[in-house]
Amino acid sequence: MLNAVREPVTAPASSADRIFRNVVYLSGSLVATSIVTTLWTLFVPRRIGPHGMGLIVMAWSAFSIFQAVGSFGMRTLLVREIAADVRRAPELLGSAMVVRLLSIAPFLAITGLYVLLGHFGGEQALVLYLATGVAACLLLSDPYLAAFQAIERMKFVAFADVLNKTLLSACGIALVVMGFGATALVALMLVAAAIVLMVSAIWSRRYFTIDWHVDPARLSALVKDSLPYWGYALFSTFYLWVGSAMLAVMVPTRVVGWYGGPTKLLGTLMFVPVILSMAWLPKLVTAFTESPQRLKQVARMPTEQMLVLSLPVSVGAALIADPLIKFLYGPEFLPSIAVFIVLTLSVVPTYFNWAAYQILVACKRQAAWTKALAFVSVVNPVLNLVLIPTFQARDGNGAIGAALSFLITETLLLGIAFMVIHPFLHRQTLTRVLKSALATAGMAGAVSLVGGGLVVKVAVGAATFLALAVLLRIATSEEIRVVRRQLRLEHARG
Numbered sequence: 001m002l003n004a005v006r007e008p009v010t011a012p013a014s015s016a017d018r019i020f021r022n023v024v025y026l027s028g029s030l031v032a033t034s035i036v037t038t039l040w041t042l043f044v045p046r047r048i049g050p051h052g053m054g055l056i057v058m059a060w061s062a063f064s065i066f067q068a069v070g071s072f073g074m075r076t077l078l079v080r081e082i083a084a085d086v087r088r089a090p091e092l093l094g095s096a097m098v099v100r101l102l103s104i105a106p107f108l109a110i111t112g113l114y115v116l117l118g119h120f121g122g123e124q125a126l127v128l129y130l131a132t133g134v135a136a137c138l139l140l141s142d143p144y145l146a147a148f149q150a151i152e153r154m155k156f157v158a159f160a161d162v163l164n165k166t167l168l169s170a171c172g173i174a175l176v177v178m179g180f181g182a183t184a185l186v187a188l189m190l191v192a193a194a195i196v197l198m199v200s201a202i203w204s205r206r207y208f209t210i211d212w213h214v215d216p217a218r219l220s221a222l223v224k225d226s227l228p229y230w231g232y233a234l235f236s237t238f239y240l241w242v243g244s245a246m247l248a249v250m251v252p253t254r255v256v257g258w259y260g261g262p263t264k265l266l267g268t269l270m271f272v273p274v275i276l277s278m279a280w281l282p283k284l285v286t287a288f289t290e291s292p293q294r295l296k297q298v299a300r301m302p303t304e305q306m307l308v309l310s311l312p313v314s315v316g317a318a319l320i321a322d323p324l325i326k327f328l329y330g331p332e333f334l335p336s337i338a339v340f341i342v343l344t345l346s347v348v349p350t351y352f353n354w355a356a357y358q359i360l361v362a363c364k365r366q367a368a369w370t371k372a373l374a375f376v377s378v379v380n381p382v383l384n385l386v387l388i389p390t391f392q393a394r395d396g397n398g399a400i401g402a403a404l405s406f407l408i409t410e411t412l413l414l415g416i417a418f419m420v421i422h423p424f425l426h427r428q429t430l431t432r433v434l435k436s437a438l439a440t441a442g443m444a445g446a447v448s449l450v451g452g453g454l455v456v457k458v459a460v461g462a463a464t465f466l467a468l469a470v471l472l473r474i475a476t477s478e479e480i481r482v483v484r485r486q487l488r489l490e491h492a493r494g
Contacts, residue, residue, distance in 0.1 A: 036169035037268070038328070041261075043173045044185070046330045050257030052182040057260035058124065058248060059131040059186045061241040062111075066135035067142075068237035070103040073229030074222070075146045076281075076361055082150035083282040084289060089150075093143050094211035095222045100139040107132050123183055130186045137193035144200035147208060152282055156203050160196050167192040228367045235373035239380055239409070243402035246384045251398040259399035261329050262340035269317055269347055272309045273354035276302050284362035292363065299359050299424045301476075306351040307429065308436040308474060312465045314347035315440050319447045319461065323454040335397045342403040349414035356417035359424055372416045376409040383408055432474060439468035 045053050074096050082089045111132045115125045141160070148156040168188060175184045204210075244263070247256045280302040287298040317324075318341050325337045360366050387401030446464040447457050469475065 036166050040169040040172050041264070041328045044176050045257075045261060045328070045333065047176040048182050048185070050254035050332055053257030053260045054248070054253035054255075055123070055127055055182040056185060057244050057256050057263075059127050059134070059189065060260075061244045061248075062128050062131035063135040063138065063189075064237055064241055066107050066110075066132060067138050068233045070100055070107060070135065070139045071142060071230070071233055072099060072103075072223055072226045073231065073233040074099070074226045075142055075233075076229045076366070077222075077226045078143060078146035079150045079281060080285050080361065082147055083285050086151060089147055089208045090211040091213075091218065092222070093147055093208070094213065095215070095218050096143040097140065097210065097212070098214055099219055099223060100143075103139065104136045107135065126183055127186050130183075130190050133190045134186075134193045137190065137197045141193070141197040141200045144197075144204050147204065150282060151207060153207065156200070159203075160200055163199065164192050164196045167195065228370060229361075231367070231370035231374070235370060235377045239373055239377045242377070242381055243384055243406060246381065246388060247398060247402055250388050251392050255335075255392070255397065255399050258333060258335045258397065259339055259402055261325070261333055261336045262343050262399075262403065265317075265324070265328075265340060266343045266346070269313055269344070270350070270354075272313065273306055273351050276305055277354060277358045281358055281361065284358060288362045288364075295359070295362055296424050299362070300426055300429065302358070303355045303421075303424065304429050304432050304476075306355045307348075307433050310348040310351035311433075311436045311440040312443055312461075313351075314344050315444050316447070316458075316461050316465075317344040317347065319444060320454060320457050323457065327454050335395075335399070338397065339399045339403045342400060342407055346407045346410040349410040353410065353413045353417045356421045359421050365420075368420055369417075372413060372420075375416075376413055379412065380405055380409045432476075435472040435474045436469075439465050439472055439474065442468045 048056075078092055078096060081092055108129075111128050114120075115128055120128065145157050145160060148154065171188050171192075172185050175188065244256065244259060247259055280298075283298055284295060284302075288295040321337050321341045321344065325333055325340060329336060357366070357369050360369050383405035384402055387405050388398040389401070391401035391404075392398030443461045443465040447461045450456060450460045
């Protein structure tokens with residue numbers, strides 16, 4: 001049974017206040033992890049080179065696919081069901097843990113078969129087995145994090161992310177300085193994932209217990225209910241990583257490394273939808289339980305926030321691609337500049353698609369998005385088959401073809417997403433997006449005119465967009481009131 005939460009006695013927080021507080025926790029973790037990840041990026045890729053980065057990308061793709069398959073899509077289901085009825089947390093978490101433990105042995109067998117059929121050498125085989133271990137730890141820590149999200153204790157989700165990234169960055173830098181290579185870094189991923197699992201289990205004791213009773217009927221029901229979400233996780237992971245997998249087969253390992261750096265940076269640019277979706281999903285679920293009309297009202301704000309912020313993130317990243325890649329990765333990764341510019345163009349459709357999926361989950365229509373992902377999971381490999389060898393033959397950089405394939409399929413998804421969730425959009429949404437476009441255009445002009453290096457361009461771009469955002473009144477009065485109220489509360493606590 002869920003334990004009583006021992007929190008300081010304060011005035012009841014409004015829904016908007018809780019969301020703001022959770023966003024602050026997640027944003028704080030983002031700042032911290034961005035700093036340590038930047039340090040990793042400055043040291044590690046330069047020392048292991050494109051070939052070593054290719055092995056790292058191989059590990060990322062392996063444990064991402066294994067995690068997607070073994071999770072059965074339960075993360076979103078757990079958040080949804082626990083948010084709707086917190087009393088079910090012990091049985092749901094226990095069943096999820098048992099199902100995931102049962103999936104580990106088959107994954108080891110699949111890894112062995114993959115190594116055998118792929119004729120992988122010693123280093124590649126070891127990387128794959130280590131990645132399987134990482135996937136196992138992630139599968140077991142994920143239910144804890146889902147429960148924290150469902151009960152709106154985002155600080156633990158944030159702490160786990162900071163702990164993992166700090167271990168990977170600090171210890172990873174130390175390893176490469178001592179002369180270790182990519183294989184040691186993948187082993188470190190396994191150690192960090194195991195530590196996160198351990199501390200997540202410790203943190204959870206304050207809030208809930210886990211019912212470890214093995215009930216076949218309950219396990220079967222959980223797997224069955226998860227299948228619609230599993231389809232999404234399976235197709236989305238395949239879609240995201242198929243480019244890397246096909247590159248590994250069709251081009252030299254160094255080209256895979258040229259693709260790995262930009263995809264890692266693109267993942268960093270996903271901070272806005274990640275934070276907003278984690279903070280808003282429980283509220284969207286609750287709103288739908290009240291009425292579909294209530295969901296439409298509540299969904300408006302996160303959707304607008306994602307669209308408004310996607311424009312400056314996309315354009316700003318493209319404008320600083322050249323100095324950013326040179327600063328982070330060094331001269332061996334110059335071919336990554338063009339790859340990153342193409343990927344930044346996918347930010348706007350990706351943000352919108354993320355918002356669409358959260359709304360569909362809240363109103364139990366996630367199967368529609370799964371079908372869309374199944375469609376692009378067919379389209380994307382076909383595009384890769386054509387574009388990767390085309391750009392490899394023309395420029396010696398097939399990674400551009402993989403990036404272009406991703407951009408095209410994300411744009412196709414945007415069209416599908418608009419058709420599905422356009423009833424949730426408002427006239428004011430278009431107004432705010434147009435204002436953001438004007439502020440982004442002003443930001444682009446300022447960054448293009450200013451001299452100096454990366455830091456100067458980022459500072460000028462951020463200051464220009466914020467100034468124009470204030471001038472154009474992009475933020476709503478409700479958003480401003482929430483920020484001011486939270487600032488007063490923090491000041492009073494201080």
